[in-house]
Amino acid sequence: MVTIDVAVLLAVIVFFRLRRRTEARSRSDEKLTVVIVLARGILIAPTPAGQGILNVMGQLASGVTQAGR
Known part of the structure; x- marks a missing residue:
């Protein structure tokens, strides 16, 4: 049985959507990409990888x- 992690699937979708030229995107296409990225963020946030990313970003x-002080 093959299982696909939804977060990985969304990462692949975002990768291919962002490869397109900026001029070829409509406003609704850009909004859909943002929604997909947010959904992936929500899926990965409670995982250990998500917590590690949060710590690094913090x-x-x-x-x-x-450094700015």
Whole structure:
């Protein structure tokens, strides 16, 4: 039996959608891409990988804030 992780499937969809030229996208196409990216973020957030990404981004933001002082 083959299983597909929904977050991985959405990542593949986003990859192929973002490969298209910017000029070829309509406003509704861009909105759909944003919705797909947000859905992927919601799916990955509670996972250990999502928590790791959150920690890295928090450290990065902290470093940028301290560098600006």
